[in-house]
Amino acid sequence: MSIIEVEGLTKYYGRTRGIEDVSFRVEEGEIFGFIGPNGAGKTTTIRLLLALIYPTRGSARIFGRDVFRHGPEIRQEIGYLPGEVFYYGRMKVIDLLKYAASFYNRDCTRRMFELAEYMELDLNRRIDELSYGNRKKVGIVQGLMHSPRVVFLDEPTIGLDPLMQRRFFDLIREENARGMTVFFSSHILSEVQRLCHRVAIIREGHIVEIADMETLIRNNYKKVRVVARDIDPSYFDIPGVTHLERINHAVHFFYRGDINAVLRRLSALNVTDVTIEEPTLEEIFMHYYERSGS
Amino acid sequence: MNIFWHEFKSGLRSLLIWSAVMGLFIWISVLKMAGYVNNPEMMEVLKSIPRAAAAAFGLGAFDLTTLEGFFGVMFVYFALMGAIAAAMWGSGVLSREESGKTADFLLALPVSRSRVLTAKTLAALANCILFTMVTGLTSAIAVQSYHPDAAFYRLLALEMGAMLLIELIFLALGLLLASLLRPAWRAASVAIGWILASYFAFAASNMSEDLEFLKYLTPFKYFDAAVFMREGRLDGVYVLVSLLIALACIAGAYVAYPRRDIYV
Numbered sequence: 001m002s003i004i005e006v007e008g009l010t011k012y013y014g015r016t017r018g019i020e021d022v023s024f025r026v027e028e029g030e031i032f033g034f035i036g037p038n039g040a041g042k043t044t045t046i047r048l049l050l051a052l053i054y055p056t057r058g059s060a061r062i063f064g065r066d067v068f069r070h071g072p073e074i075r076q077e078i079g080y081l082p083g084e085v086f087y088y089g090r091m092k093v094i095d096l097l098k099y100a101a102s103f104y105n106r107d108c109t110r111r112m113f114e115l116a117e118y119m120e121l122d123l124n125r126r127i128d129e130l131s132y133g134n135r136k137k138v139g140i141v142q143g144l145m146h147s148p149r150v151v152f153l154d155e156p157t158i159g160l161d162p163l164m165q166r167r168f169f170d171l172i173r174e175e176n177a178r179g180m181t182v183f184f185s186s187h188i189l190s191e192v193q194r195l196c197h198r199v200a201i202i203r204e205g206h207i208v209e210i211a212d213m214e215t216l217i218r219n220n221y222k223k224v225r226v227v228a229r230d231i232d233p234s235y236f237d238i239p240g241v242t243h244l245e246r247i248n249h250a251v252h253f254f255y256r257g258d259i260n261a262v263l264r265r266l267s268a269l270n271v272t273d274v275t276i277e278e279p280t281l282e283e284i285f286m287h288y289y290e291r292s293g294s
Numbered sequence: 295m296n297i298f299w300h301e302f303k304s305g306l307r308s309l310l311i312w313s314a315v316m317g318l319f320i321w322i323s324v325l326k327m328a329g330y331v332n333n334p335e336m337m338e339v340l341k342s343i344p345r346a347a348a349a350a351f352g353l354g355a356f357d358l359t360t361l362e363g364f365f366g367v368m369f370v371y372f373a374l375m376g377a378i379a380a381a382m383w384g385s386g387v388l389s390r391e392e393s394g395k396t397a398d399f400l401l402a403l404p405v406s407r408s409r410v411l412t413a414k415t416l417a418a419l420a421n422c423i424l425f426t427m428v429t430g431l432t433s434a435i436a437v438q439s440y441h442p443d444a445a446f447y448r449l450l451a452l453e454m455g456a457m458l459l460i461e462l463i464f465l466a467l468g469l470l471l472a473s474l475l476r477p478a479w480r481a482a483s484v485a486i487g488w489i490l491a492s493y494f495a496f497a498a499s500n501m502s503e504d505l506e507f508l509k510y511l512t513p514f515k516y517f518d519a520a521v522f523m524r525e526g527r528l529d530g531v532y533v534l535v536s537l538l539i540a541l542a543c544i545a546g547a548y549v550a551y552p553r554r555d556i557y558v
Contacts, residue, residue: 100403
């Protein structure tokens with residue numbers, strides 16, 4: 001049984017599309033990346049899984065239980081770090097965290113202090129005196145202090161300075177090593193690439209690809225650059241080639257398929273230079289983005 | 295209980311402000327009362343006011359030269375303030391999570407929406423009860439120099455009972471509106487608009503017999519001080535009607551709020 005199972009989940013806001021027919025599974029113990037541009041439906045998906053909003057169609061289960069019917073019990077084991085963190089401004093950080101802790105059926109005090117110290121969070125400040133980044137730290141402590149089995153991170157690094165981002169990633173890796181499943185939503189590809197085992201790409205409310213991070217980067221696509229005299233880009237216009245373009249004396253393209261097909265073409269040319277490399281996730285992502293856009 | 299105390303503390307400032315306003319109103323009224331109560335000349339002045347005008351100001355049925363008569367006139371202001379405060383507490387206790395964008399925090403915690411609603415309803419109800427007690431106690435203390443008799447205390451008790459019932463109606467209406475309307479903060483203005491419309495319907499039904507049918511539409515007419523002062527008790531039917539309206543609104547909130555899509 002997968003720890004998160006989403007089937008045909010669809011949400012319309014009136015007539016506006018939120019997400020359409022989203023299905024995926026997340027296995028226990030993995031770090032699952034959920035990536036897409038702003039407005040693609042990442043936050044909608046997370047808020048559905050937390051039963052903050054209700055679906056137009058489809059189902060979602062966490063720990064094998066319907067999230068819309070067993071929300072309170074499921075959320076005992078869930079942590080949530082929203083993209084933008086809002087708390088009651090007049091409360092002190094410590095009181096806010098104690099209030100949040102009072103909802104869980106276990107003692108979170110020790111972990112709360114540990115996390116606050118690790119993230120260098122001052123517990124005695126009032127929420128409305130905190131900077132954006134410090135509010136985010138409160139969110140991190142609040143989202144992890146009850147040692148949840150699953151945590152939803154929605155654009156977690158926005159507002160954190162680079163040092164804190166690194167600490168945060170270390171923390172997530174540590175918790176993951178202890179068994180915590182991580183659902184990591186982001187539009188920043190490099191951080192997903194660094195952290196995630198598997199990734200789903202969402203665009204305009206639809207999942208366009210779900211793949212292992214390694215498969216996605218290594219096996220699927222090659223980025224090819226060929227420099228040769230009097231080269232015509234159409235020479236490489238074979239099945240599997242996309243984004244064919246000429247920049248000065250070089251021809252650039254992406255290729256998906258048996259690499260020998262490209263090598264055979266190359267061997268007939270008198271090339272000056274050639275590189276074949278793995279594209280970054282960013283480039284793969286742009287590929288999905290543009291293909292579905294046309 | 296954690297949500298109840300959190301909500302109660304969040305609402306305390308509002309309760310204190312309303313109590314201060316009510317206290318000030320009672321204090322000023324009792325100062326003004328010195329010119330009316332036990333003053334035969336004032337009796338003559340009051341008699342010369344045209345009937346319709348007197349009715350419009352809610353003076354019609356009362357003898358302002360007695361302590362009871364004066365507090366009979368004051369009741370409609372108690373009721374009006376109670377109604378507005380209750381509507382604001384009822385709607386605000388729900389809508390402020392969304393307008394303050396804290397709804398995601400609270401509702402992502404392991405707690406059901408109906409438990410949240412119960413705690414918030416009880417916190418707003420506690421405010422209504424305390425506000426009524428403050429009104430009653432301040433009134434009783436303010437008139438001590440007039441040596442009020444048992445009849446006065448009985449009237450005051452009836453007024454506070456009626457005030458609490460009116461508060462209940464508008465508290466429940468505020469909760470229902472905040473569960474239904476989007477954005478939720480509009481609930482307060484809609485509820486207050488409703489209160490003012492009810493009040494003017496009440497005033498109009500007093501002025502002209504042709505407009506008497508309006509009395510069924512306005513909770514202020516359910517508990518008319520002129521009537522319960524004469525009868526010595528609140529009309530049981532209207533007590534029941536008020537409780538039913540409040541219960542229906544709260545039941546509606548229990549249906550709507552757990553199904554509500556929360557947007558922040």
